[in-house]
Amino acid sequence: MTQNYRITLLSGDGIGPEIMAVAVDVLKAVGKQLDLSFEFKEALMGGVAIDATGEPLPEESLQACRDSDAVLLAAIGGYKWDNLPRHQRPETGLLALRAGLGLFANLRPATILPHLIDASSLKREVVEGVDIMVVRELTGGIYFGQPRGIFETETGEKRGVNTMAYGESEIDRIGRVGFETAKKRQGRLCSVDKANVLDVSQLWRDRITALAADYPEVELSHLYVDNAAMQLVRWPKQFDTIVTGNLFGDILSDAAAMLTGSIGMLPSASLGASGPGVFEPVHGSAPDIAGQDKANPLAQVLSAAMMLRYGLDEPAASDRLDSAVLQVLDWGYRTGDIMSEGMKAVGCREMGDMLLKALSEQG
Template sequence: MADIFKIAILPGDGIGPEVMKQAIKILEKIEKYITKKIVIDTYTVGGAAINLYGNPLPKKTLYGCEKSDAILFGSVGGSEWDYLPLNKRPEKGSLLKLRKHFNLFANIRPSFFYKDLSILSPLKEKILNKGFDIICIRELTGGIYFGLPNGRKGKGIDEYAFDTEIYSRFEIERIAHIAFNIALKRKKKICSIDKANVLNTSILWREVLTDISKQYISVKLEHMYIDNAVMQLMKNPSQFDVILCSNLFGDIISDQCAMISGSVGNLPSASFNQNYFGLYEPSGGSAPNIAGKNIANPIAQILSLAMLIEYSLKERNISQKIKNAIQKILNLGYRTKDLFTNSKNEKIITTDDMGTLIMESII
């Protein structure tokens, strides 16, 4: 009997349920290729859970995630819940709590572009002709966002605010191992981003990365200052393979990587803990303004499933089948509204149609 692999499905708010429906279509199609028996359970989260239970992360949802082998997350949030305190709103009260509960310290965000959609990228054609396929790895639970002390003091012209950047050797080592292991399966190149000419935390970051690299002699490690890195991403993104960043720098770099791809609606992400337990989600938001209109782009959600299959199920070839199917449909000119470029060969289709066409193209 095949091993059982449990996936907790958390559709969320806004377009979350619509795009998640398309990912489930794909999952049902590829189940026959997977060596393990897939069991899925769906749970309420975010604003939808607030409306039903008064809590963005109900105990039943958290328990279901604890009993799963991976989490496939939709999107949460919307102005409907802006009246609530920050810690009780959908984003902080569910997604950030899940990250903290499972100690999901490593955020993985691929960035690439589809040649057929190159017009959506702000980069010049001569840059895009080189192509790029980048994995941005961001440390997610440390750094200046969580360092203490922080706050504001004083009054009038003497008022000031302060934040503290703290990184321990342990925090840097564990994110480094994630990065090197991913690099081993790609082009064996890591560019570590820091500001070691100014910051003590960056000096330690660079020293630890250099030490860890000795355990991965087949991987080439390069160091780059953050200011140079953002420039190089615009100038020649093809030079990068795996980019490793602290929390603050990763926040900046990962969004830039998304932007140069042309559409955040096409990009997935994942967050891992020490045991490689993963939460997979689209890089974009819940887009409540288009919810229920059947026009949302489901590609990022489908690719989040593909990441789950690659990293948690260890079925890279099946993940590639999904990516190939998406490429085929885009090559044929099918577009959701956000991807439409007014080309004569393009055909605007619905969220449901996009999911179905991708599903039918998986071979």
């Protein structure tokens, strides 16, 4: 029996539509191979949505996402919309999407591709084989805590205030995503906090430690956030899966991504307790090269692979997409952003064709 999945496509702005077209072709091809069928539905988000409706995430788009099994997002934003008031900015659409779907877990892999290892600022022997997954809490912590604002003190001085807060249930649900993710990987989970100084981190550490009893197959360790930043630089191979709060995860996931030297190649996933997740590349909408067939579609294809693995529980199909990306790099095909001497320069569409070829050769 053919398994059918409803996928909402948010192609967005800039290079979004070009790289999305490649991902859709590749998904269709792998679907045929493994007897999966995808029902794709386009919806508006970001600048295109602002132009059409005045809002970055129209209710109709959010509803389409809610009604689907997974959401594949390309990229949003561009110079054109940068000076709109905050509630009309493309990025506001992203926050509304996360809130609307309850996406509290952000999965950010930092994987070194052997072909692109020279792009890293770190030594080959330090980064070779690095394969880290940062699980970041996405809807709590200091980015959302109350009270917040700029207040006047009794002395008439202004004082800026934000609150870092986590409740036990918030910690538990992201902690479980961390343990489950580690279980699917090498079975090692490092929880990052600042428990030697922060009360909220002490509660975080207590809860994560308590959860460990439910995951005897996962080896749990703890690091303070400053030490974690050092260890990422010193010897990143020591990490498998990292779980941490919103702010620490923001910093560490970006630092980890930069270790690879090819941040334009990285996908991400945002997951909720149930319902559809959102899968998207880490890179932006690159308006300067939009519509010129110059974009690199590989992070979008890797995002589709994450969708298959973490959103639809189709690991075999996900493996095929990951392998196809490695195969086209093996063959030497490179878009401009990752071009190096002796390699074959291709555009976005030709890279897509080569991915289809790679998939078909997998048989």
